Amino acid sequence: xxxxxxxxxxxMEEGSLNRAAARLGVSQxxxxxxLQSLEQEVGGPLFERGTGGVRPTGLGYRLRExxxxxxxxxxxxxxxxxxxxxxxxxxLRIGYLGLAxxxxxxxxxxxxxxxxxxxxxxxxxxTPQEQLTALREGRLDLALIGQExxxxxxxxxxxxxxxxxxxxxxxxxxxLAGQATIGLARLKGERFIVPSETAVPxxxxxxxxxxxxxxxxxxxxxETEAVGExxxxxxxxSGVSLLPDYLQMIPPPGIALVPVSDRFATWELTLLRQRGRxxxxxxxxxxxxxxAARGPG
Amino acid sequence: xxxxxxxxxxxMEEGSLNRAAARLGVSQxxxxxxLQSLEQEVGGPLFERGTGGVRPTGLGYRLRExxxxxxxxxxxxxxxxxxxxxxxxxxLRIGYLGLAxxxxxxxxxxxxxxxxxxxxxxxxxxTPQEQLTALREGRLDLALIGQExxxxxxxxxxxxxxxxxxxxxxxxxxxLAGQATIGLARLKGERFIVPSETAVPxxxxxxxxxxxxxxxxxxxxxETEAVGExxxxxxxxSGVSLLPDYLQMIPPPGIALVPVSDRFATWELTLLRQRGRxxxxxxxxxxxxxxAARGPG
DNA sequence: CCGCGGTTATGCGTTTGGCGTATAATCCCA
DNA sequence: TGGGATTATACGCCAAACGCATAACCGCGG
Numbered sequence: 064x065x066x067x068x069x070x071x072x073x074x075m076e077e078g079s080l081n082r083a084a085a086r087l088g089v090s091q092x093x094x095x096x097x098l099q100s101l102e103q104e105v106g107g108p109l110f111e112r113g114t115g116g117v118r119p120t121g122l123g124y125r126l127r128e129x130x131x132x133x134x135x136x137x138x139x140x141x142x143x144x145x146x147x148x149x150x151x152x153x154x155l156r157i158g159y160l161g162l163a164x165x166x167x168x169x170x171x172x173x174x175x176x177x178x179x180x181x182x183x184x185x186x187x188x189x190t191p192q193e194q195l196t197a198l199r200e201g202r203l204d205l206a207l208i209g210q211e212x213x214x215x216x217x218x219x220x221x222x223x224x225x226x227x228x229x230x231x232x233x234x235x236x237x238x239l240a241g242q243a244t245i246g247l248a249r250l251k252g253e254r255f256i257v258p259s260e261t262a263v264p265x266x267x268x269x270x271x272x273x274x275x276x277x278x279x280x281x282x283x284x285x286e287t288e289a290v291g292e293x294x295x296x297x298x299x300x301s302g303v304s305l306l307p308d309y310l311q312m313i314p315p316p317g318i319a320l321v322p323v324s325d326r327f328a329t330w331e332l333t334l335l336r337q338r339g340r341x342x343x344x345x346x347x348x349x350x351x352x353x354x355a356a357r358g359p360g
Numbered sequence: 361x362x363x364x365x366x367x368x369x370x371x372m373e374e375g376s377l378n379r380a381a382a383r384l385g386v387s388q389x390x391x392x393x394x395l396q397s398l399e400q401e402v403g404g405p406l407f408e409r410g411t412g413g414v415r416p417t418g419l420g421y422r423l424r425e426x427x428x429x430x431x432x433x434x435x436x437x438x439x440x441x442x443x444x445x446x447x448x449x450x451x452l453r454i455g456y457l458g459l460a461x462x463x464x465x466x467x468x469x470x471x472x473x474x475x476x477x478x479x480x481x482x483x484x485x486x487t488p489q490e491q492l493t494a495l496r497e498g499r500l501d502l503a504l505i506g507q508e509x510x511x512x513x514x515x516x517x518x519x520x521x522x523x524x525x526x527x528x529x530x531x532x533x534x535x536l537a538g539q540a541t542i543g544l545a546r547l548k549g550e551r552f553i554v555p556s557e558t559a560v561p562x563x564x565x566x567x568x569x570x571x572x573x574x575x576x577x578x579x580x581x582x583e584t585e586a587v588g589e590x591x592x593x594x595x596x597x598s599g600v601s602l603l604p605d606y607l608q609m610i611p612p613p614g615i616a617l618v619p620v621s622d623r624f625a626t627w628e629l630t631l632l633r634q635r636g637r638x639x640x641x642x643x644x645x646x647x648x649x650x651x652a653a654r655g656p657g
Numbered sequence: 658c659c660g661c662g663g664t665t666a667t668g669c670g671t672t673t674g675g676c677g678t679a680t681a682a683t684c685c686c687a
Numbered sequence: 688t689g690g691g692a693t694t695a696t697a698c699g700c701c702a703a704a705c706g707c708a709t710a711a712c713c714g715c716g717g
Contacts, residue, residue, distance in 0.1 A: 095696090096676090115684080115693065116693065122441070128497065136433060338415055387706050
């Protein structure tokens, strides 16, 4: 059908079925029939036939006006898809959690841009849930996400980047706030602030699992939509929370971040990507992020 | 090809070739082969096949991201074309010469909007040349244009709207400026200002023709790009010009518009439209403009 | 351990839609 | 009144696409 429409453009340029057919590499009767079938589908004549050639009708002009940008967009989109298929990716879109970026993502970006100057990097600071839907909609090529993505191993490929420790989030005046490290069991009886399932899917399950191993069942004080809100409610409502130990993270005022000493208290930083072959640029980026995370850590 | 791409969307929604084939009304083997052929053209797999269904690859997601807006645009454009073919035009775009509009176009617009409230009228104040190219590109449905369009009867349909007289454009201090009417022959020896061929195609030929019938050959003083420029140069360089007798036209300062008395000195106001069937709205508009022009005139 | 229900892939015969060649019908112009 | 254009039609052929039947594979549960 698109080819028929393209033919219409050529016929309008040439003003003659003969010449248009020559340009299109088909015979004149074929072009005539193509046009007839298209006109039947549209429901009106696109050209007035004469002995000196063909002249567009208003409908023909209208069709070109409406369809020309569509055909151009189609060609551009098709070229993009072909480029992607051949690994000649022109862009790489990475979703990340603001907290994790500075330590694991930033150091690699300079190196990547030097090695692949032709690839434009897009960075999106998004919640894990946003990253997942963006991955599903194809708006993202990579997602730097936490352990919560483990359950999505079916849906996406995952690369383990680093295994982090855990820090307890305590209000500054909490009795344990001054400790260098604490065992998770000492948080028994505390009431936990947890991100909502829509904001950070799986986080609640992860925290519950840790508490279970530590020997108690956590009581939930409430759910939040952003990490800043978590901090605020920990302070305001004397709750506690658990957070992956992103290195170099500065605790906000009123908050103490105390490392959890238990060996089992870990959190996997994983990189999710869509199924299928990786382009060389993407492969290197994944590799380097892994090195940067494991090397100095 | 577009149908293949649509199929990809459905398969991504369903996650299963079986269900997608059912929704698409084709057999599963057919859908499998369609997908295979599309993947071969793209140059990479769009889905990973598993025993539990299919999962999109990055390439598949990318294809949907690129092609979904294209397909939507295609559908919208197609609907527009179909509507146009059935005469259910949602808009009517009219080009007009500023000078002629007030007298012939404005009175009809109110009536038209009452009769066809669902049709959006677009009015474009353009030079005749601009109107012609706009007609050719399908950006205009009607063009209110002068006799210069007569030579284009091959290319477009024309409706004679009115036959106007002619006025001589004279500087205010010209010896003939005070006359009630003049014969064209008295302009012999004057030097004429004429719009350029690109601004008002055919106008120069029309003026030459009138002068020839009046018994002399005009001398050209220069060409202008707009009617305001014509007035300015008539005053500044003591030239003369000829203008269709748009009724109710107010002469600008320094200019006298003297009616030409010769019977042959006429100018046809014509309405050009693209070839092919007219929608009812367009037909009425053309009819009413003609009535408005002939009735009181 | 085996079979059942689910998946996708493949082979085969048929159909149909589209193409090209040859030809007709028409018009403009010399 | 022909010659050189034009577009439309008739006919035969072929290839692409479809559906049916079946193969191959997987997971799960008895």
